[in-house]
Amino acid sequence: MILLVVMASVLIAGVTIYQYREQSKDYHQVRLERKEGQIKQSISYTLQETTYPVTTENLALIFKDEIYRIADVQNVNFNIYDLKGNLIKSSKPRFRNDSISLHLGSEIINMLSNTVDKRYVLDDTAAGDKYQASYTYITDDKFKPIGILNLPYFQDNSFNDMELKEFLLRLSVVYLFMLLIAIILAYFISKYITRSLQTISDKITQTDLTKRNEKILIENPGHEIGKLINSYNDMIDELEISAAKLARNEREQAWREMAKQVAHEIKNPLTPMRLSVQSFERKFNPEDPEVQTKVTEYSRTLIQQIDTMSSIASAFSNFAEMPAQQNENLNVVKIVKLALDIFNEKYIHFIADEEEIIAKLDRT
Helix, strand or coil: CHHHHHHHHHHHHHHHHHHHHHHHHHHHHHHHHHHHHHHHHHHHHHHHHCCCCCCHHHHHHHCCCHHHHHHHHHCCCCEEECCCCEEEEECCCCCCCCCCCCECCHHHHHHHHHCCCCEEEEEEEECCEEEEEEEEEEECCCCCEEEEEEEEEECCCHHHHHHHHHHHHHHHHHHHHHHHHHHHHHHHHHHHHHHHHHHHHHHHHHCCCCCCCCCCCCCCCCHHHHHHHHHHHHHHHHHHHHHHHHHHHHHHHHHHHHHHHHHHHHHHHHHHHHHHHHHHHHHCCCCCCCHHHHHHHHHHHHHHHHHHHHHHHHHHHCCCCCCCCCEEEEEHHHHHHHHHCCCCCCCCCCCCCCCCCEEEEECC
Protein backbone atom coordinates (compact mmCIF):
# COMPACT_ATOMS: atom_id res chain seq x y z
CA MET A 1 0.00 0.00 0.00
CA ILE A 2 2.80 2.40 0.89
CA LEU A 3 4.70 1.45 -2.25
CA LEU A 4 1.65 2.12 -4.42
CA VAL A 5 1.20 5.59 -2.91
CA VAL A 6 4.87 6.43 -3.46
CA MET A 7 4.82 5.10 -7.03
CA ALA A 8 1.62 7.02 -7.77
CA SER A 9 3.12 10.26 -6.46
CA VAL A 10 6.30 9.80 -8.52
CA LEU A 11 4.36 8.93 -11.68
CA ILE A 12 1.95 11.86 -11.30
CA ALA A 13 4.87 14.22 -10.65
CA GLY A 14 6.63 12.92 -13.76
CA VAL A 15 3.49 13.20 -15.90
CA THR A 16 2.86 16.70 -14.56
CA ILE A 17 6.38 17.89 -15.42
CA TYR A 18 6.10 16.33 -18.87
CA GLN A 19 2.67 17.92 -19.43
CA TYR A 20 3.89 21.36 -18.33
CA ARG A 21 6.85 21.13 -20.68
CA GLU A 22 4.64 20.07 -23.58
CA GLN A 23 2.19 22.87 -22.84
CA SER A 24 5.04 25.38 -22.64
CA LYS A 25 6.46 24.10 -25.91
CA ASP A 26 3.07 24.35 -27.65
CA TYR A 27 2.45 27.78 -26.16
CA HIS A 28 5.75 29.17 -27.44
CA GLN A 29 5.25 27.56 -30.83
CA VAL A 30 1.79 29.10 -31.23
CA ARG A 31 2.98 32.45 -29.90
CA LEU A 32 5.89 32.47 -32.33
CA GLU A 33 3.58 31.70 -35.24
CA ARG A 34 1.17 34.40 -34.15
CA LYS A 35 3.91 37.01 -33.79
CA GLU A 36 5.36 35.99 -37.12
CA GLY A 37 1.95 36.32 -38.79
CA GLN A 38 1.38 39.75 -37.28
CA ILE A 39 4.78 41.01 -38.44
CA LYS A 40 4.24 39.61 -41.93
CA GLN A 41 0.89 41.41 -42.10
CA SER A 42 2.56 44.65 -41.06
CA ILE A 43 5.34 44.08 -43.63
CA SER A 44 2.76 43.35 -46.36
CA TYR A 45 0.87 46.52 -45.48
CA THR A 46 4.09 48.54 -45.60
CA LEU A 47 4.99 47.07 -48.99
CA GLN A 48 1.58 48.01 -50.35
CA GLU A 49 1.79 51.60 -49.11
CA THR A 50 5.39 52.30 -50.10
CA THR A 51 6.25 54.47 -53.10
CA TYR A 52 9.48 52.61 -53.73
CA PRO A 53 9.54 49.72 -56.17
CA VAL A 54 9.10 46.48 -54.21
CA THR A 55 12.46 44.85 -54.84
CA THR A 56 15.19 43.34 -52.77
CA GLU A 57 17.46 46.33 -53.36
CA ASN A 58 14.83 48.75 -51.96
CA LEU A 59 14.04 46.82 -48.76
CA ALA A 60 16.56 48.88 -46.79
CA LEU A 61 14.87 52.10 -47.93
CA ILE A 62 11.33 50.81 -47.47
CA PHE A 63 11.97 49.65 -43.89
CA LYS A 64 14.42 52.38 -42.91
CA ASP A 65 12.05 53.75 -40.28
CA GLU A 66 9.08 51.39 -40.57
CA ILE A 67 11.01 48.47 -39.08
CA TYR A 68 11.25 50.28 -35.73
CA ARG A 69 7.57 51.24 -35.77
CA ILE A 70 6.50 47.63 -36.50
CA ALA A 71 8.83 46.29 -33.81
CA ASP A 72 7.47 48.79 -31.30
CA VAL A 73 3.84 48.00 -32.13
CA GLN A 74 4.34 44.21 -32.08
CA ASN A 75 6.72 44.42 -29.12
CA VAL A 76 9.22 42.09 -30.77
CA ASN A 77 12.47 42.57 -32.69
CA PHE A 78 13.10 41.07 -36.11
CA ASN A 79 15.63 41.15 -38.92
CA ILE A 80 15.41 41.36 -42.70
CA TYR A 81 17.91 39.55 -44.95
CA ASP A 82 18.25 39.43 -48.71
CA LEU A 83 17.87 36.19 -50.61
CA LYS A 84 21.61 35.48 -50.31
CA GLY A 85 21.48 35.74 -46.51
CA ASN A 86 23.06 39.18 -46.06
CA LEU A 87 21.57 41.34 -43.28
CA ILE A 88 19.66 44.31 -44.71
CA LYS A 89 17.93 45.80 -41.68
CA SER A 90 17.41 44.95 -38.00
CA SER A 91 15.00 46.48 -35.50
CA LYS A 92 17.74 46.49 -32.89
CA PRO A 93 20.17 49.37 -33.11
CA ARG A 94 22.94 47.22 -31.71
CA PHE A 95 23.55 43.66 -32.89
CA ARG A 96 23.93 40.77 -30.51
CA ASN A 97 26.59 38.46 -31.77
CA ASP A 98 24.83 35.34 -30.46
CA SER A 99 21.34 36.08 -31.73
CA ILE A 100 21.81 38.29 -34.81
CA SER A 101 24.11 37.25 -37.59
CA LEU A 102 25.30 39.56 -40.37
CA HIS A 103 25.06 36.70 -42.81
CA LEU A 104 22.88 33.58 -42.80
CA GLY A 105 24.50 30.24 -43.33
CA SER A 106 23.91 28.27 -46.49
CA GLU A 107 22.30 25.51 -44.41
CA ILE A 108 19.53 27.85 -43.26
CA ILE A 109 18.92 29.15 -46.77
CA ASN A 110 18.78 25.62 -48.19
CA MET A 111 16.44 24.38 -45.49
CA LEU A 112 14.16 27.37 -46.00
CA SER A 113 13.98 26.89 -49.77
CA ASN A 114 13.35 23.14 -49.47
CA THR A 115 10.47 23.28 -46.98
CA VAL A 116 6.93 22.94 -48.23
CA ASP A 117 5.50 25.94 -46.39
CA LYS A 118 8.66 28.01 -47.00
CA ARG A 119 9.24 28.38 -43.28
CA TYR A 120 12.09 27.13 -41.13
CA VAL A 121 12.45 27.26 -37.33
CA LEU A 122 15.83 26.86 -35.66
CA ASP A 123 16.40 26.13 -31.95
CA ASP A 124 19.49 27.86 -30.61
CA THR A 125 21.00 29.50 -27.53
CA ALA A 126 22.22 33.03 -26.92
CA ALA A 127 23.97 34.20 -23.74
CA GLY A 128 22.90 30.95 -22.09
CA ASP A 129 19.21 31.44 -22.91
CA LYS A 130 17.26 29.21 -25.23
CA TYR A 131 15.50 30.85 -28.13
CA GLN A 132 13.85 29.98 -31.42
CA ALA A 133 14.60 31.72 -34.69
CA SER A 134 12.03 31.51 -37.46
CA TYR A 135 12.90 32.17 -41.09
CA THR A 136 10.31 32.89 -43.77
CA TYR A 137 10.21 34.67 -47.14
CA ILE A 138 9.06 38.25 -47.70
CA THR A 139 7.14 38.33 -51.00
CA ASP A 140 5.85 41.04 -53.28
CA ASP A 141 2.28 41.36 -54.52
CA LYS A 142 2.97 38.55 -57.01
CA PHE A 143 4.22 36.23 -54.21
CA LYS A 144 7.76 36.43 -55.50
CA PRO A 145 10.37 36.15 -52.70
CA ILE A 146 12.31 39.41 -52.28
CA GLY A 147 13.80 38.86 -48.83
CA ILE A 148 14.00 36.73 -45.71
CA LEU A 149 12.27 37.59 -42.46
CA ASN A 150 14.08 36.45 -39.32
CA LEU A 151 12.22 36.55 -36.01
CA PRO A 152 14.27 35.68 -32.90
CA TYR A 153 11.95 34.51 -30.14
CA PHE A 154 13.29 34.10 -26.61
CA GLN A 155 11.33 31.63 -24.49
CA ASP A 156 10.44 33.01 -21.10
CA ASN A 157 9.44 30.03 -18.95
CA SER A 158 9.77 31.73 -15.58
CA PHE A 159 6.01 31.99 -15.09
CA ASN A 160 5.38 28.37 -16.08
CA ASP A 161 8.27 27.18 -13.93
CA MET A 162 6.87 29.08 -10.95
CA GLU A 163 3.43 27.55 -11.50
CA LEU A 164 4.98 24.10 -11.85
CA LYS A 165 6.86 24.48 -8.58
CA GLU A 166 3.72 25.62 -6.77
CA PHE A 167 1.71 22.72 -8.19
CA LEU A 168 4.38 20.18 -7.26
CA LEU A 169 4.54 21.66 -3.77
CA ARG A 170 0.77 21.29 -3.32
CA LEU A 171 0.93 17.79 -4.81
CA SER A 172 3.72 16.86 -2.39
CA VAL A 173 1.66 18.02 0.60
CA VAL A 174 -1.38 16.04 -0.56
CA TYR A 175 0.63 12.87 -1.19
CA LEU A 176 2.50 13.26 2.08
CA PHE A 177 -0.87 13.29 3.84
CA MET A 178 -1.95 10.25 1.80
CA LEU A 179 1.32 8.50 2.64
CA LEU A 180 0.75 9.02 6.37
CA ILE A 181 -2.77 7.60 6.04
CA ALA A 182 -1.40 4.64 4.06
CA ILE A 183 1.22 3.96 6.74
CA ILE A 184 -1.41 4.01 9.50
CA LEU A 185 -3.78 1.74 7.55
CA ALA A 186 -0.95 -0.63 6.61
CA TYR A 187 0.10 -0.82 10.26
CA PHE A 188 -3.34 -1.74 11.58
CA ILE A 189 -4.09 -4.13 8.70
CA SER A 190 -0.75 -5.91 9.18
CA LYS A 191 -1.35 -6.11 12.94
CA TYR A 192 -4.80 -7.62 12.32
CA ILE A 193 -3.42 -10.16 9.85
CA THR A 194 -0.34 -11.09 11.88
CA ARG A 195 -2.41 -11.45 15.07
CA SER A 196 -4.41 -14.28 13.50
CA LEU A 197 -1.25 -15.78 12.00
CA GLN A 198 0.50 -15.60 15.38
CA THR A 199 -2.38 -17.49 17.01
CA ILE A 200 -2.18 -20.16 14.32
CA SER A 201 1.60 -20.35 14.68
CA ASP A 202 1.34 -20.82 18.46
CA LYS A 203 -1.24 -23.59 18.07
CA ILE A 204 0.86 -25.40 15.47
CA THR A 205 3.91 -25.16 17.74
CA GLN A 206 1.92 -26.63 20.65
CA THR A 207 0.59 -29.55 18.58
CA ASP A 208 1.61 -32.84 20.22
CA LEU A 209 0.70 -36.43 19.31
CA THR A 210 0.80 -37.53 22.95
CA LYS A 211 -2.02 -35.27 24.16
CA ARG A 212 -5.34 -33.84 23.07
CA ASN A 213 -4.83 -30.74 20.95
CA GLU A 214 -7.17 -27.75 21.04
CA LYS A 215 -8.75 -26.34 17.90
CA ILE A 216 -8.26 -22.74 16.78
CA LEU A 217 -11.25 -20.47 17.43
CA ILE A 218 -11.03 -16.92 16.01
CA GLU A 219 -14.05 -14.67 15.57
CA ASN A 220 -14.64 -13.18 12.12
CA PRO A 221 -11.38 -14.26 10.47
CA GLY A 222 -10.58 -13.18 6.93
CA HIS A 223 -11.39 -15.44 4.00
CA GLU A 224 -7.84 -16.76 3.57
CA ILE A 225 -7.19 -16.99 7.32
CA GLY A 226 -10.52 -18.84 7.73
CA LYS A 227 -9.42 -21.44 5.18
CA LEU A 228 -6.15 -21.91 7.04
CA ILE A 229 -7.95 -22.31 10.39
CA ASN A 230 -10.41 -24.84 8.94
CA SER A 231 -7.54 -26.84 7.46
CA TYR A 232 -5.76 -26.88 10.83
CA ASN A 233 -8.92 -27.95 12.70
CA ASP A 234 -9.55 -30.73 10.16
CA MET A 235 -5.96 -31.84 10.61
CA ILE A 236 -6.47 -31.97 14.41
CA ASP A 237 -9.53 -34.22 13.95
CA GLU A 238 -7.62 -36.54 11.64
CA LEU A 239 -4.68 -36.48 14.03
CA GLU A 240 -6.86 -37.61 16.94
CA ILE A 241 -8.32 -40.45 14.85
CA SER A 242 -4.81 -41.51 13.79
CA ALA A 243 -3.57 -41.28 17.39
CA ALA A 244 -6.45 -43.51 18.58
CA LYS A 245 -5.69 -46.07 15.87
CA LEU A 246 -2.01 -45.92 16.72
CA ALA A 247 -2.69 -46.43 20.44
CA ARG A 248 -4.98 -49.39 19.69
CA ASN A 249 -2.33 -50.93 17.41
CA GLU A 250 0.32 -50.37 20.04
CA ARG A 251 -1.83 -52.07 22.69
CA GLU A 252 -2.49 -55.02 20.39
CA GLN A 253 1.19 -55.27 19.58
CA ALA A 254 2.06 -55.09 23.27
CA TRP A 255 -0.38 -57.94 24.00
CA ARG A 256 1.18 -60.03 21.24
CA GLU A 257 4.69 -59.39 22.56
CA MET A 258 3.54 -60.12 26.10
CA ALA A 259 1.88 -63.39 25.04
CA LYS A 260 5.04 -64.47 23.23
CA GLN A 261 7.16 -63.60 26.24
CA VAL A 262 4.82 -65.42 28.65
CA ALA A 263 4.76 -68.50 26.40
CA HIS A 264 8.54 -68.46 26.22
CA GLU A 265 8.93 -68.04 29.97
CA ILE A 266 6.48 -70.91 30.63
CA LYS A 267 8.26 -73.21 28.20
CA ASN A 268 11.57 -72.61 29.98
CA PRO A 269 10.59 -74.43 33.24
CA LEU A 270 8.35 -76.99 31.50
CA THR A 271 11.22 -78.49 29.54
CA PRO A 272 13.47 -79.24 32.54
CA MET A 273 10.42 -80.51 34.48
CA ARG A 274 9.63 -82.95 31.67
CA LEU A 275 13.25 -84.06 31.43
CA SER A 276 13.49 -84.42 35.21
CA VAL A 277 10.44 -86.68 35.28
CA GLN A 278 11.82 -88.82 32.42
CA SER A 279 15.24 -89.08 34.08
CA PHE A 280 13.74 -89.99 37.44
CA GLU A 281 11.60 -92.60 35.76
CA ARG A 282 14.64 -94.19 34.11
CA LYS A 283 16.97 -94.03 37.10
CA PHE A 284 14.57 -94.74 39.96
CA ASN A 285 15.49 -97.80 41.95
CA PRO A 286 13.53 -98.47 45.17
CA GLU A 287 16.37 -100.54 46.57
CA ASP A 288 18.98 -97.84 46.05
CA PRO A 289 20.34 -96.81 49.48
CA GLU A 290 20.37 -93.11 48.35
CA VAL A 291 16.83 -93.26 47.02
CA GLN A 292 15.57 -90.83 49.65
CA THR A 293 18.25 -88.25 48.78
CA LYS A 294 17.52 -88.51 45.06
CA VAL A 295 13.77 -88.14 45.64
CA THR A 296 14.45 -85.05 47.71
CA GLU A 297 16.62 -83.49 44.99
CA TYR A 298 14.08 -84.48 42.35
CA SER A 299 11.29 -82.86 44.36
CA ARG A 300 13.38 -79.74 44.94
CA THR A 301 13.98 -79.39 41.20
CA LEU A 302 10.28 -79.70 40.39
CA ILE A 303 9.34 -77.24 43.13
CA GLN A 304 11.81 -74.65 41.77
CA GLN A 305 10.32 -74.92 38.27
CA ILE A 306 6.79 -74.77 39.64
CA ASP A 307 7.69 -71.60 41.62
CA THR A 308 9.05 -70.05 38.42
CA MET A 309 5.81 -70.78 36.57
CA SER A 310 3.81 -69.42 39.49
CA SER A 311 5.72 -66.12 39.48
CA ILE A 312 5.17 -65.80 35.72
CA ALA A 313 1.46 -66.44 36.12
CA SER A 314 1.23 -63.90 38.97
CA ALA A 315 3.00 -61.23 36.92
CA PHE A 316 0.75 -61.86 33.93
CA SER A 317 -2.41 -61.74 36.01
CA ASN A 318 -1.36 -58.43 37.56
CA PHE A 319 -0.49 -56.89 34.15
CA ALA A 320 2.99 -56.25 35.45
CA GLU A 321 6.33 -56.77 33.88
CA MET A 322 8.02 -60.11 33.72
CA PRO A 323 9.44 -61.18 37.10
CA ALA A 324 12.13 -58.78 38.15
CA GLN A 325 15.57 -60.22 38.34
CA GLN A 326 16.37 -61.43 41.87
CA ASN A 327 20.11 -61.87 42.12
CA GLU A 328 21.62 -63.96 44.92
CA ASN A 329 24.94 -65.57 45.68
CA LEU A 330 24.85 -69.06 44.16
CA ASN A 331 27.35 -71.86 43.58
CA VAL A 332 27.63 -72.13 39.84
CA VAL A 333 29.12 -75.65 40.01
CA LYS A 334 26.22 -76.96 42.08
CA ILE A 335 23.56 -75.31 39.88
CA VAL A 336 25.11 -76.75 36.73
CA LYS A 337 25.27 -80.26 38.26
CA LEU A 338 21.58 -80.04 39.21
CA ALA A 339 20.74 -79.01 35.65
CA LEU A 340 22.79 -81.88 34.19
CA ASP A 341 21.13 -84.54 36.37
CA ILE A 342 18.19 -84.63 33.95
CA PHE A 343 20.46 -85.52 31.00
CA ASN A 344 21.93 -89.06 30.60
CA GLU A 345 23.68 -88.67 27.23
CA LYS A 346 27.24 -89.99 27.32
CA TYR A 347 28.66 -87.15 25.23
CA ILE A 348 27.74 -84.59 27.90
CA HIS A 349 30.64 -83.90 30.23
CA PHE A 350 31.05 -81.32 32.93
CA ILE A 351 34.41 -80.67 34.47
CA ALA A 352 34.99 -77.99 37.14
CA ASP A 353 38.43 -77.12 38.44
CA GLU A 354 36.89 -75.96 41.71
CA GLU A 355 34.12 -77.38 43.86
CA GLU A 356 32.64 -73.96 44.53
CA ILE A 357 32.36 -70.89 42.25
CA ILE A 358 30.17 -68.16 43.75
CA ALA A 359 28.39 -65.71 41.43
CA LYS A 360 25.34 -63.45 41.64
CA LEU A 361 22.57 -65.07 39.57
CA ASP A 362 18.81 -65.29 39.42
CA ARG A 363 17.95 -68.87 40.46
CA THR A 364 14.70 -69.00 38.43
